[in-house]
Amino acid sequence: AQSVTQLDSHVSVSEGTPVLLRCNYSSSYSPSLFWYVQHPNKGLQLLLKYTSAATLVKGINGFEAEFKKSETSFHLTKPSAHMSDAAEYFCVVSGRGNKLVFGAGTILRVKS
Amino acid sequence: DAGVIQSPRHEVTEMGQEVTLRCKPISGHNSLFWYRQTMMRGLELLIYFNNNVPIDDSGMPEDRFSAKMPNASFSTLKIQPSEPRDSAVYFCASSTPRGGTYTGELFFGEGSRLTVL
Numbered sequence: 740a741q742s743v744t745q746l747d748s749h750v751s752v753s754e755g756t757p758v759l760l761r762c763n764y765s766s767s768y769s770p771s772l773f774w775y776v777q778h779p780n781k782g783l784q785l786l787l788k789y790t791s792a793a794t795l796v797k798g799i800n801g802f803e804a805e806f807k808k809s810e811t812s813f814h815l816t817k818p819s820a821h822m823s824d825a826a827e828y829f830c831v832v833s834g835r836g837n838k839l840v841f842g843a844g845t846i847l848r849v850k851s
Numbered sequence: 852d853a854g855v856i857q858s859p860r861h862e863v864t865e866m867g868q869e870v871t872l873r874c875k876p877i878s879g880h881n882s883l884f885w886y887r888q889t890m891m892r893g894l895e896l897l898i899y900f901n902n903n904v905p906i907d908d909s910g911m912p913e914d915r916f917s918a919k920m921p922n923a924s925f926s927t928l929k930i931q932p933s934e935p936r937d938s939a940v941y942f943c944a945s946s947t948p949r950g951g952t953y954t955g956e957l958f959f960g961e962g963s964r965l966t967v968l
Contacts, residue, residue: 771955782855782942782959783894790954829894833955838907841894 741766741832743813745842753850758802758817760845762830765811771833772813774804777844778826786828789813800824825849853877855960857943863966869931872963875924876945884957885918885928886942894942900926933967940964 746761764770774786787798794806800823804815813830830842856875864870876883884899898908903920911918915934920926930937944957 773955775957780961782944782961783957784959785956788955831955838896838899839955839957843893 741770741834741840743772743830743832743840743842745828745830745845747845748843749846749848751848751850752820754822755819758815758820758824758847760815760828760830760847762813762815762842763811764813764830764832766832772804772806773831773833773839774798774802774813774815775829775831775841776826777829783829786815820847820849822849822851855943855945855958857941857960857963859963860961861964861966863968864933865968866934867932868967869929870933870937870965870967872928872941872943872965874926874928874943874960876926876943877958878924880945880947880958881923882946882953883920883926884944884946885926886944886959887939888942888962889939897928897941930965933965935967938965938967 742765744763752758772789775783776786777783786802787796789796789806797803802817804813806813827844827846829844831839834840858873881902885897887895897910898918899906900920916930918928940962942959942962944959946957947953
């Protein structure tokens with residue numbers, strides 16, 4: 740079965756400093772992996788996705804993630820945090836059929 | 852183009868009452884998903900439809916929950932009777948343009964926040 744583990748429930752950074760949100764996955768086959776973002780009182784929005792093409796994936800708003808098969812990781816990074824990045828981020832792996840398996844989420848706080 | 856539209860945005864009801872949540876997917880999408888989000892359990896897939904047909908309802912908690920998709924532009928999630936433990940945010944999402952390939956990108960509505968007293 741497919742699963743994801745988000746290693747941090749909360750991350751706090753200062754504006755202008757790098758962001759690192761960690762995600763490990765488990766999959767019995769070559770997975771598709773995603774990061775979604777949820778701003779307060781909003782629905783989720785796709786940030787980026789990996790589907791077995793380039794291992795470094797670029798997404799919206801300056802975010803990117805690197806697929807590392809040897810480490811079963813798909814960490815999300817951004818060089819410089821902005822106040823508007825404060826949100827909850829979900830690492831997601833594709834499951835059977837059309838099902839997505841969501842991680843527990845990481846709340847990112849950005850301090851001014 | 853309008854996104855996924857859900858109504859009501861907020862619902863407060865008393866235990867035992869019937870609750871109906873509504874969703875209008877993005878025009879042209881052929882997959883529709885209902886999710887529930889709580890602090891304790893995170894995001895849970897309740898049911899999803901392809902071409903208006905329920906494909907997997909294994910996430911529906913119990914018989915009090917039912918979902919329908921009478922046509923490509925409308926779906927309902929009904930809880931009858933409601934209980935306090937049903938309090939959550941319910942999201943509808945759509946995906947996959949007709950004739951296209953499923954990519955895993957879901958387009959979410961803004962959710963319906965349900966409080967059962």
